[in-house]
Amino acid sequence: MKRRKLIKGLSLIPITGSVLSAQSVWAAPAENGFAGTILPVGTESAAFGALKNEPNIFRSIGVEPIVNCRGTFTIIGGSIERPEVRAAMEAASKDFVQYDELAFGIGRRLAELTGAEWGMVSAGCAAAMKHVTAACVTGGNPEKLIRIPDLSGFEKTEVIIPRMSRNAYDHAIRNIGVTIVEVNTQEELESAINPRTAMIYLMADDPSVAGKPLTLEAIAKVATPKNIPILVDAAAEVLTIPCVHLQRGATLVAYSGGKAICGPQCAGLLLGKKDILMSAWQASSPHHGPGRDNKVGREEMLGMLAGVEAWIKRDHKAEWKQWLSWLDHISKKVSTIDGVQTKVEEPTQLSNRSPVLHISWNPDHLHITGEELAEEVGRNKPRIAIGSRSEPGTTSITITTGQMQPGNEKVVADRIYGILTQKRSPRSTEMPAPSATISGRWDVKVEFFSSQSQHSLTLEQDGNWLQGSHKGDFSVRDIAGTIEGDQVKLRSVDRNPGDSITFIFSGTVSGETISGNIHMGEYLTAKFTANRYTYKGKRQRIMVPGGPPLAT
Missing domain, CATH: 3.90.1150.180 (Aspartate Aminotransferase, domain 1)
Structure with missing residues (x-):
């Protein structure tokens, strides 16, 4: 996978x-819209003191x-950092160093270790993707760099992404302000390439699988003669030396430091063309511009290098x-x-x-x-x-x-x-009869942490089963669920290219109101209150004209 x-x-x-x-x-009550505050068993009302390292540092603050x-x-x-990584980070924390000099030294050493032309450490893989995009858009020109994400007047403003490679992490690329051009076939790729194309991004594919559309080799055959960089996202991959993706035609490859390599969690690894990586470093902190918010410290930089050194020696x-x-x-x-x-x-x-x-x-x-x-x-x-x-x-x-x-x-x-091995009784498949009929339209107030939104639900009820539509802030999507007694559970998914947000409504119906929580996975939990919509139109008969009007 x-x-x-x-x-x-x-x-x-x-x-x-x-x-x-x-x-x-996870049984603590909802507070400020966040249902699911984690407290250790039996300590829900305990007052936690200072941060302690024993027996577990997280438990000392109630986690x-x-x-x-x-x-x-x-x-x-x-991942759990390797001992070599922690030792390097500890050593790096004891002295000051000029960061450009450090980056150049690390770049040379990563090239020696991996066989790539150059290497760079970033503040995670997503930051690496962002810096490379900035490099390909600006060409290392600082006048352009400080104008990101306003790309007015830029020659390079588009990034091509095969549709199969769209994912939640390509936000890092979009943060630069580029226009994403999706392609699905070789023909579409060839047609999409134009003077505005800054780079091509794709998820790492399995080199052993042949016959797939838009493989790295197929993309490189078209892009390389046109001098268009190809960035491969290999975040969770094991590190191959030499890098298999560079051998297959990629210009740059991005890895996560905190996954298979077991380096610092807040570090990423870039390998590839030196000129582009120099421009990517220019777009990274400590330099000012769009990458200043992706700061990587000297500890993570040396820790990431130590992770690569350890990777080569690991059994x-x-x-x-x-x-x-x-x-x-x-x-x-x-x-x-x-x-x-x-x-x-x-x-x-x-x-x-x-x-x-x-x-x-x-x-x-x-x-x-x-x-x-x-x-x-x-x-x-x-x-x-x-x-x-x-x-x-x-x-x-x-x-x-x-x-x-x-x-x-x-x-x-x-x-x-x-x-x-616990003994359990067979569960009844019978649902409690619904306590209310909730077919119709409902106006929904959604309370997030620091704002509110107005949504609406249109529901059809068939016994315990519910279906209908959920209108959010920007889209309308299908919704489905159940009502068991006075308990209502509904689920909808807001889908966007590379992204999706699941809304799981869990509430209680009382009269003309349904209220409860909306569980949104990684986006945590909101509260909602739904009131039955009251139609305001007058009851009156409608006359249908016999033809077009005689006057306007």
Whole structure:
């Protein structure tokens, strides 16, 4: 699975709530529109004191840590930095240095290590994408640089992106003010290239898969003769030396420091053409301009270099063997449960490469779904982040090894075994009868953290089932859900190129009002109040004219 596609797949901790214990660490009441303040079990009313390093620094401020069986997701910390990385960052923190000199020294050393023409460290992979875009738009001209994002009078103002490569992270490119031109075929690519084309951006594809439209080789065949740079986003990939994407025709390749390389979470790695990377560095902090907000410190810069140095020396085969041994321990434990099957997947692609254990069962047999199990272990101590999914007749969870730490496998095995062996009664499939009829139009006030919006819902009700439309600030989309007793649950998705926002309404109907929370995943939680729309038109008969008017 590619680097960024993971965010479109299974959720980190599914929202079900059907098996949560009363001691859920997410059970704190909603405050200021944020339903889900995390507090450790049994300390909801405790007063936390000064920051402490033992037994866990996060618990000292009321935040419960997580066992990561999900992968290198930024929202749970990315990766654990290598000891060499932490040592380099600590050493770098003790002296001052001129940042341009440091960047040039690191660039030379990265070139020696990787075989690329030059290297650069940025404040994360998205920042790397932003700086490269600025470099391709300005050509290193500071008069242009300080005018971004106003590109009036610029020769280069467009970035071509294959439709299959659109993703939430291309905001970093759009931040420069360029016009995005989507293409889907080789013919469209050739037609889209023009004197305004600044660069072409695409997600890293698997070089072993042939016959796909718009492969890197196919793009390079058209772009390279026209001197159009190609930026490949390889954020979650393992680092290949020499870089396979540069060999296949890319001009520049961007990696995340805090994923497979296990460098600083707030660092990114750029490899490729020196002239463009020099212009990208010019567009980065400490220099002023559009990249000043993406500051990378001397600690992260040397930490990222140390991460690459360590990557070359690491025993990757031994790491893989250790990961498999952890999955074997978990598999042996849960396989003793009647009806539970396990399977280990060993990915071969470059992105998110680490073994994954799939644990599956019939939910009608154990009376729990994978989503419910993931919810239980994700919300309660010891907290564990796992993947989950369900299909007709089967449900499953996934254990990803890449960021597990020694000893985690025992905690995970015991936790999952304990939940799956609990005795549960079969759940009734009967829904409580609805307490109200809510068909019709509803005016919805949405309260975000610091603003309000007016939305509207138009609903049709068929017993417990609801469907209709949700009009937001900029679009109208389908919505569907249920009403069980006085509890209303609805779901809609606002989709944009590379982006989507899921709205999950959870509220209580009382008379002509529905109120509750809107859960929006990574965008946290808002409050809503919906009032039934009152039509103001007069009742009157309508005469239909027999033809066009005789006067205007």
